[in-house]
Amino acid sequence: MAMSALRREGRRLTSIVSPNPINLLRASVVSSEEQTSLGVRYISTQIVRNRMKSVKNIQKITKAMKMVAASKLRQVQSKTENSRGLWQPFTALLGDSPSVDVKKNVIITISSDKGLCGGINTTSVKVSRALRKMNDGPDCETKYIILGEKAKLQLIRDSKMDIDLCISELQKNPLNYTQVSALADDILKNVQFDALRIVFNKFSSVVSFLPTVSTVLSPQIIERESEAGGSLGELDSYEIEGGETKSEILQNLAEFQFSCVMFNAVLENACSEQGARMSAMDSSSRNAGEMLDRLTLTYNRTRQASITTELIEIISGASALEG
Amino acid sequence: MTLNLCVLTPNRSVWNSEVNGIILPTNNSQIGVLPNHACTATAVDIGILRIRLNDQWLTMALMGGFARIGNNAITILVNEAERGSDIDPQEAQKTLEIAEANLIKAEGKRQVIEANLALRRARTRVEASNTIS
Numbered sequence: 001m002a003m004s005a006l007r008r009e010g011r012r013l014t015s016i017v018s019p020n021p022i023n024l025l026r027a028s029v030v031s032s033e034e035q036t037s038l039g040v041r042y043i044s045t046q047i048v049r050n051r052m053k054s055v056k057n058i059q060k061i062t063k064a065m066k067m068v069a070a071s072k073l074r075q076v077q078s079k080t081e082n083s084r085g086l087w088q089p090f091t092a093l094l095g096d097s098p099s100v101d102v103k104k105n106v107i108i109t110i111s112s113d114k115g116l117c118g119g120i121n122t123t124s125v126k127v128s129r130a131l132r133k134m135n136d137g138p139d140c141e142t143k144y145i146i147l148g149e150k151a152k153l154q155l156i157r158d159s160k161m162d163i164d165l166c167i168s169e170l171q172k173n174p175l176n177y178t179q180v181s182a183l184a185d186d187i188l189k190n191v192q193f194d195a196l197r198i199v200f201n202k203f204s205s206v207v208s209f210l211p212t213v214s215t216v217l218s219p220q221i222i223e224r225e226s227e228a229g230g231s232l233g234e235l236d237s238y239e240i241e242g243g244e245t246k247s248e249i250l251q252n253l254a255e256f257q258f259s260c261v262m263f264n265a266v267l268e269n270a271c272s273e274q275g276a277r278m279s280a281m282d283s284s285s286r287n288a289g290e291m292l293d294r295l296t297l298t299y300n301r302t303r304q305a306s307i308t309t310e311l312i313e314i315i316s317g318a319s320a321l322e323g
Numbered sequence: 324m325t326l327n328l329c330v331l332t333p334n335r336s337v338w339n340s341e342v343n344g345i346i347l348p349t350n351n352s353q354i355g356v357l358p359n360h361a362c363t364a365t366a367v368d369i370g371i372l373r374i375r376l377n378d379q380w381l382t383m384a385l386m387g388g389f390a391r392i393g394n395n396a397i398t399i400l401v402n403e404a405e406r407g408s409d410i411d412p413q414e415a416q417k418t419l420e421i422a423e424a425n426l427i428k429a430e431g432k433r434q435v436i437e438a439n440l441a442l443r444r445a446r447t448r449v450e451a452s453n454t455i456s
Contacts, residue, residue, distance in 0.1 A: 082335045089331070089398040093364060093391050177333035177402070238364045238391075252366055256389055260400070263333055 045306070048299040052292060059288035065116070066281035073206070073274035079175070080203060080267040087214075087264050090257045093238070094222060102194035102221060104143075105135045106164070108187070108262075109155070110200040110269045111148035113168055118276035120201045120209055120269075121150040127211045128155070128199050132162075145187060147266070164191055171270060177263050184259040194218050196258065200265040201272035207279060209272040214265060216258045219250040324358035327396045328374065330383065330404050337404045338374075338383070345397065346373040347390055356392055363392040367401060369443045371451050382407035384451035386444055410452035419445040 109128045111121045128151075132142045145165045146152045152166050165187065173179070196216040201209040217225070223246070240249050328345060330338040344357045348370025367390050372383045388401030422445040426438040 079334070083333055085329075085331050085336055086333055086400065089329075089391055089400055092393075092398075238362045240364050249364070249366055253364070253389060256400070260333065 043298070043302060045299060045302050048295060048302060052295045052299065055288050055291050055295065059285050059292065062281045062285045062288065066278050066285065069274045069277040069281065073271060073278060076175070076267060076270050076274060077203070080264070080271050083260075083264045083267050086260045087257070090253075090260065094217070094253075094257065102217075103140055104192055104194040105131075105140065106143050106145060106191055106193040106196050107131055108145045108147065108196060108198045109151045110198065110265055111146070111151035112269070112273040113149045113171065115150065116277060116280060117273050118280040120272055120276045121148075121154070123209075123211045124199050124201060125151050125154045127213065129159075131197060131199065131213065132159075143191065143193075145191065170266065175263075175266060175270060177259075180263040180266055181259040184255070184262050188255060188258065194221050198261060198265045200269040201276075203268045203271035203275060206275045209276060212265075212268075214261050216254065216261055219247060219254045222250055222254065223247060324395070326356065326358055328399070329397065330372070330385075330399045330401065332401055332404050337406070342374050342376050344375040346375075347399075348372065348385070349390075356397060358395055360392050360395075362394070363390075365390050365392075367399060369440070369447055371407075371447060372399070372404075382451045384410065384444075384447045386447075405448065405451070407451040410448050412449070412452045415445065415448040415452050419449050421445075 107128050109124055111124050128144065132144075135142055142162060143164045144155060144159060144162050145167075146155060146163060147167045147170060149168045152163075152168070155163065167183065195218065198214045198216070200212060200214075202212040204210055240246050325341040325343060326345070328338055328340065328342045329336070344355065346353055346355050347365070348368050349365050350368050353370075354365070367385055367388045369387050370385060372385050374381045374383065384405045384407065385399070385401045386403040388399065390397065390399045419442075422438065422442040426435070426442050429435045429438040
């Protein structure tokens with residue numbers, strides 16, 4: 001555009017006016033740099049065009065990312081819904097009592113490995129920190145187990161001492177129960193705990209993710225609480241069969257409960273991650289579109305202003321010659 | 324009077340409807356559950372679950388887990404469950420033979436234990452596919 005305008009201008013100048021080098025120079029300078037000294041302030045069309053091209057590319061990329069996230073979401077969502085029925089019998093049998101007083105708390109924070117997924121990782125980390133503050137007491141200790149890179153980056157800055165275990169690259173292979181139960185086994189072997197609190201984002205719909213805490217109590221605490229009565233008191237009314245002692249069964253039960261709850265939590269978090277990424281990419285595509293609109297207006301204004309300036313110069317030059 | 328039976332695995336729900344009674348394989352025995360059973364929580368071993376429905380017995384192979392018997396409502400959570408009618412007898416037989424061969428080859432305590440478990444699972448599947456009575 002600028003080149004053809006220059007060419008046109010050059011031809012007109014040579015036919016109407018004797019080639020005035022100052023005019024030519026001024027015109028070319030005006031069209032290719034920002035010009036503040038002349039009192040005419042506008043950006044060159046070249047720069048605006050470059051910016052438009054890069055914004056359009058970014059819009060294409062974010063649109064593609066949104067579609068990829070949508071397809072991944074569909075895959076994980078059906079698995080998640082099937083796994084929801086898994087932990088309900090445990091809650092019916094053992095109750096979910098987050099307020100049980102325990103000495104050793106272990107907080108398992110589940111987060112994603114990749115970024116660009118909105119604020120879900122920050123919410124998980126905030127909830128974990130709040131949990132820790134809540135449970136801090138004279139002889140209570142809290143440890144972290146972190147799944148996923150993003151929470152690790154955030155928690156390592158202020159709670160480096162309290163992190164027991166860091167696991168990442170969970171989603172390299174599609175999530176299945178065997179993998180999660182092996183992970184749960186690992187955790188159970190290495191960590192002493194009275195209560196495990198799993199912090200994750202529950203997927204309630206494509207636009208809403210609720211930070212949730214699931215509590216799994218260790219078998220000793222379960223025995224203590226069930227004998228004391230309260231919400232776990234119902235457990236006593238159940239006869240426990242199989243195995244020699246009640247505590248052996250309770251231990252197995254607690255381990256099974258932990259792996260089931262972990263499986264559900266990891267799936268729900270994966271769903272929330274894809275959903276959050278979808279909405280983040282969607283809003284950034286829309287932003288890019290709006291930016292593109294504004295840039296197009298600026299571009300057109302710039303173009304028209306430069307054409308007007310040329311015309312004015314030509315006409316004033318011509319009239320100066322005549323008159 | 325009927326019992327409401329629910330068999331769940333981590334990947335899906337295998338059974339969710341009413342039955343007349345079941346026979347559940349636990350660690351050291353098999354227990355039969357009829358309506359109005361006492362509330363019980365028990366571990367479930369690798370074995371065959373027999374379901375009585377309208378004067379017919381159906382089989383299901385279970386791979387270990389837990390069972391909770393409430394007020395006429397049974398919830399069974401297992402690692403994997405397959406209906407007897409869904410198991411292909413030839414394929415189950417072949418898996419059994421492979422498992423037996425692996426057991427003979429196994430060395431070291433851990434491999435022996437794993438091979439034993441695989442053998443029991445394969446045997447359960449073969450039995451479940453055979454007893455359709």
